[in-house]
C-alpha cells in the first residue's frame with residue numbers, strides 16, 4: 001500500500017516543462033528527499049503533489065485529505081499567539097492537542113507570544129509545529145529548515161522521524177542533510193525535461209519504493 005505515488009509525472013511552471021518521467025511511491029514510514037540545483041523544479045513538483053497545480057502529464061495517486069503542505073511561507077496569523085495559531089490549525093484539521101506540537105519544536109515558553117513578535121527561526125518553528133496538529137499522513141515540505149539553527153534542525157528531524165515511525169510519509173525538498181539515514185534521496189537532475197536525457201535516468205529507482 002502506498003500513501004502517495006506518481007506515475008510518469010511531468011510538471012511545468014510558467015508554461016515551461018521542468019521535470020518529467022517521474023515514478024515513485026511512498027509507503028507508510030518512508031521519506032523522499034528531493035535534490036537538484038536551484039530552479040530545477042523541486043518547488044513546482046511539491047506544489048503539483050499538493051494539488052496546487054495540475055500535472056502536465058502523468059498522475060499523482062493519493063487521497064488529497066492525507067496531504068499537508070508546508071511551503072516557503074509559514075502561513076501564520078500575526079495577531080494570534082503561538083498557541084492560538086496552533087489551536088486555529090488544530091480546529092481546522094480535527095482537534096489535535098497543541099501541547100505536544102509546542103513541545104516538539106521548543107515553543108512552549110513562547111506559547112503566549114504573538115506570531116508577529118517572533119524571530120524568523122521561531123516563525124519557521126511554529127510553521128513546522130503546525131504539521132503536528134494536522135493529523136495528516138503525508139507531509140510535503142519545501143525547504144523546511146530555512147532560518148533554523150542546528151538545534152532546531154535536530155528538533156525538526158526528530159519530529160519527522162516520529163511522524164514516519166507512526167506510519168506517516170514525507171517528501172522534502174532540502175539542500176541540507178537532515179540526518180535521516182532512512183530517507184531516500186531523489187536527485188531530480190536526470191529528470192530535467194530536456195530532449196535526449198531519458199537514457200541517462202537511473203534504472204531501478206522505482207524499485208526502491210516498491
Ligand SMILES: Nc1ncnc2c1ncn2[C@@H]1O[C@H](COP(=O)(O)OP(=O)(O)OP(=O)(O)O)[C@@H](O)[C@H]1O
Pocket residue numbers: 013014018036037038039040041042043044045
Ligand atoms: N510564478 C512563476 N512563473 C513562471 N515561472 C516561475 C514561477 N515561479 C518559478 N518559476 C520558474 O520555474 C522554475 C522552477 O522553479 P522552482 O521554484 O520549482 O525550482 P526549485 O528547484 O524549487 O528551486 P530552488 O532550489 O531555487 O528553490 C524556475 O526556473 C523558476 O524561475
